[in-house]
Amino acid sequence: MSDSDLPAWxxxxxxxxxxxxxxSRPLGDLDRATVFGGTDGAGVTVAIxxxxxxxxxxxxxxxLVRSVVIEFGDDDEPTVRPDPxxxxxxxxxTACAGxxxxxxxAAELISVRVLGxxxxxxxxxxxxxLEWAISQGATVANLSLSSRSEAMFPIFHDLADRAYFANCxxxxxxxxxxxxxxxxxxxxxxxxxxxxxxxxxTWFYNxxxxxxxxxxxxxxxxxxxxxxxxxxxxxxxAAPHVAGLxxxxxxxxxxxxxxxxxxILAATAxxxx
Amino acid sequence: MSPARxxxxxxxxxxxxxxxxxxxxxxxxxxxEDGAERAVLRSxxxxxxxxxxxxxxxxxxxxxxxxxxVFEVAAGEQGQxxxxxxxxxxxxxxxxxxxxxxxxxLSEVERDARFGRGAAEATGYVxxxxxxxxxxxxxxxxGVLEVLDKRSSAAFSLRDIELASxxxxxxxxxxxxxxxxxxxxxLLQGTLAxxxxxxxxxxxxxxQRIVELATADLDGDDEGRLWTIxxxxxxxxxxxxxxxxxxxxxxxxxxxxxxxxSSQRRRSGRARGVE
Numbered sequence: 152m153s154d155s156d157l158p159a160w161x162x163x164x165x166x167x168x169x170x171x172x173x174x175s176r177p178l179g180d181l182d183r184a185t186v187f188g189g190t191d192g193a194g195v196t197v198a199i200x201x202x203x204x205x206x207x208x209x210x211x212x213x214x215l216v217r218s219v220v221i222e223f224g225d226d227d228e229p230t231v232r233p234d235p236x237x238x239x240x241x242x243x244x245t246a247c248a249g250x251x252x253x254x255x256x257a258a259e260l261i262s263v264r265v266l267g268x269x270x271x272x273x274x275x276x277x278x279x280x281l282e283w284a285i286s287q288g289a290t291v292a293n294l295s296l297s298s299r300s301e302a303m304f305p306i307f308h309d310l311a312d313r314a315y316f317a318n319c320x321x322x323x324x325x326x327x328x329x330x331x332x333x334x335x336x337x338x339x340x341x342x343x344x345x346x347x348x349x350x351x352x353t354w355f356y357n358x359x360x361x362x363x364x365x366x367x368x369x370x371x372x373x374x375x376x377x378x379x380x381x382x383x384x385x386x387x388x389a390a391p392h393v394a395g396l397x398x399x400x401x402x403x404x405x406x407x408x409x410x411x412x413x414x415i416l417a418a419t420a421x422x423x424x
Numbered sequence: 425m426s427p428a429r430x431x432x433x434x435x436x437x438x439x440x441x442x443x444x445x446x447x448x449x450x451x452x453x454x455x456x457e458d459g460a461e462r463a464v465l466r467s468x469x470x471x472x473x474x475x476x477x478x479x480x481x482x483x484x485x486x487x488x489x490x491x492x493x494v495f496e497v498a499a500g501e502q503g504q505x506x507x508x509x510x511x512x513x514x515x516x517x518x519x520x521x522x523x524x525x526x527x528x529x530l531s532e533v534e535r536d537a538r539f540g541r542g543a544a545e546a547t548g549y550v551x552x553x554x555x556x557x558x559x560x561x562x563x564x565x566x567g568v569l570e571v572l573d574k575r576s577s578a579a580f581s582l583r584d585i586e587l588a589s590x591x592x593x594x595x596x597x598x599x600x601x602x603x604x605x606x607x608x609x610x611l612l613q614g615t616l617a618x619x620x621x622x623x624x625x626x627x628x629x630x631x632q633r634i635v636e637l638a639t640a641d642l643d644g645d646d647e648g649r650l651w652t653i654x655x656x657x658x659x660x661x662x663x664x665x666x667x668x669x670x671x672x673x674x675x676x677x678x679x680x681x682x683x684x685x686s687s688q689r690r691r692s693g694r695a696r697g698v699e
Binding site for chain 1: 513514515516517519520523524525526527528529530531532533535536560561562564579580581582585
């Protein structure tokens, strides 16, 4: 199968097709109450690599503890600059923050703004943002973006490995456009597409990678720029749901490694009806 | 001696003629394709509006010279106001989708006063719902396709995102095809780099200089006539099939006559040579 024949990643998670996900789980079903009961994300830091997060948005609940911008410096290398204003230039990062905060209200949030004013080197900016988040000890990093540049393949691959060994779980929105996109298609990453069940506590596991999880991403009421809200659809709103769940798992089991978190997410996923 | 001149000197007459021929074809393609690209993009947004039964659809392309996304074509009753609008590539929904490659659909945006104000100021129309998908391929992002307000529904579905992505893919292929024709410098750079056998860091500038040297005469009086014909042919894109057939017949007659004249010249030349 050539790259251009790759399917739309949300397809296995939508409507009738979901029955294809039904399977007997090797470890059996884990009780959700055991895993998630009483957890609130305390002790966990989630980095949101996106368009910025509006610190004062009510949906963020005052949990944004740090905000930086990645941009090209005078030496043409990506540099990290503090963003004391903590703004969101689009609204999208605030949407992700609101979703994560809704699931894991005690988790601390870090915003890494990576949308540059020009098209040049944006893959490098993404990568530098991710690298910085890993170096800051983020427990979970939410990436509702990816790069299609072949040149970025080894760089993101290296970063995905570094995150894995640093015990930082990367949660990435699958890209619905045909062709490869990084880092969402790497095995060490939790790749997420949207399903159409209107419930943040419904998620599915897909045993046929590369996209392993389906989460709520259709007609989601999300926070947006300027303290507002919109109703949004896209894989990039599904990823923060899984990031929020991962934050809860790490809050309950602080020592859990990325593959253990992924295993728990799979073992607590909804079985299609 | 400049590196460009040195490399040009290393090319023999055949090489230089080849360069001229490529540049000439590139120039013709550029004149012909400029309009064609826009025509294809316009037909794509028209088809998008029809398929979604939408109020508007538009395509914004990234202009590297201005570092802005510029709305180039639009269709639908509410679409025209957006043409020519330029936005920063890190701003707004179009900017986000362009930069991240992630398609989005938003609805109930009219509830959000800022959305309405911004959109009304820029385009004279406040949408209720927006879908935005990237024009993207392995070589990178070219722009964004937007669809506003499906008349039959208050929101866009995942399926709508996928459908819009198919149209975006068409637009991307069309743009790439015409840019491949146009991007003569890239082609020449590769060729000359292998001819020159060096990894000259100033390669692009060198190539540009060589192309200038090789094509310095292309806009002379002789070529002026050629460009007149090229431009007239470009205008014939609007012609109907009957008119195109007539054109083909006329061109055939002209070409036939030119061939005959040229072979007569060759014969008389040979005859003179024998004398």
